[in-house]
Amino acid sequence: LEERRKRLNQLDDIILGAQDELRKKVPIEARRLFRRAMEFFGEEPGLPVDIGARMFLAGLVSESMEYFQKGMELAPNDPRSYNYISQCYEAMGDMEKAEEMIRSILRRFGPNEGLYVRLGKAALARRNWDEALNCAQGALSINPINDEAHRIGAEASTRVYGNAKGYLRTETKAAASPQAQPAKEIKLDL
Numbered sequence: 001l002e003e004r005r006k007r008l009n010q011l012d013d014i015i016l017g018a019q020d021e022l023r024k025k026v027p028i029e030a031r032r033l034f035r036r037a038m039e040f041f042g043e044e045p046g047l048p049v050d051i052g053a054r055m056f057l058a059g060l061v062s063e064s065m066e067y068f069q070k071g072m073e074l075a076p077n078d079p080r081s082y083n084y085i086s087q088c089y090e091a092m093g094d095m096e097k098a099e100e101m102i103r104s105i106l107r108r109f110g111p112n113e114g115l116y117v118r119l120g121k122a123a124l125a126r127r128n129w130d131e132a133l134n135c136a137q138g139a140l141s142i143n144p145i146n147d148e149a150h151r152i153g154a155e156a157s158t159r160v161y162g163n164a165k166g167y168l169r170t171e172t173k174a175a176a177s178p179q180a181q182p183a184k185e186i187k188l189d190l
Contacts, residue, residue, distance in 0.1 A: 011041045015050070022058040030055075031063065038070075046071075049080045056084060061091045079109045086118075095122055113142040113149075120152040132156035133167055 018033035034051045041047060052067030065088050071081035082105045089098035102119050106112065120135030136153030139146050153167035160166065 007041070011037060011044065011047075014041075015054075018051075019054060022054065027058065027060055030058070031060075034067075038067075045075060046078075048074060049078065049084065052081075052084060056088065056091075061088050064088060079105060082108070083115075090118075095125070098122070111138060111142055113139045113146060116142070117146065117148050117152065120149065120156075124152060124155060129156045129159040133160055136167060 014033050014037045018030040018037070021027070021030035021033065034055070037047065037051065048067040048071035052064040052071060055061075055064035055067065065085065068081045068084045068088065071078065072085070075081070082101060086098045086101035086105065089095070089101060099119060099122050102115050102122075106115055106119075116135045116139035120132045120139065123129075123132035123135060132152055133156040136149045136156060139149035140153065143149070154164040157167035158164045
């Protein structure tokens with residue numbers, strides 16, 4: 001127990017030293033210390049994600065990807081690495097890969113309010129109204145008071161239904177449309 005405590009104190013010293021270097025805007029020294037931490041303490045659970053998050057928040061987006069990918073390898077059932085990778089793609093401007101990663105997270109780990117909102121925003125930016133509407137409804141099914149999901153739903157609903165509150169209905173799109181007319185019976189005499 002004492003040996004374990006000593007090792008964790010060494011790891012803390014390295015990580016805090018690297019964090020100080022990031023704060024001082026000396027990323028080269030921070031990278032060196034983070035690599036040293038991974039070299040000696042790489043088996044510690046969550047360490048790659050922690051280091052990657054620190055680098056990501058310091059603006060070293062592409063360098064943080066390496067740690068998140070390592071985190072995915074070491075703990076494939078931890079959604080944090082996947083989520084951070086999607087954020088890295090967004091920060092680098094690669095929205096297609098970011099959306100693909102978000103969909104992968106949703107398939108792998110199940111519904112998530114925040115991911116539905118992020119996917120809905122991306123769909124709005126692409127003017128994919130149906131997808132934005134589905135994402136808003138997915139987020140609202142988890143949290144009915146999510147303001148951002150309501151905003152996405154209202155904007156997409158205006159385009160799909162012609163009514164900003166149309167996304168709150170449970171009817172089909174054709175039935176909810178104000179232009180929809182009742183079906184006419186057609187008689188054929190043969």
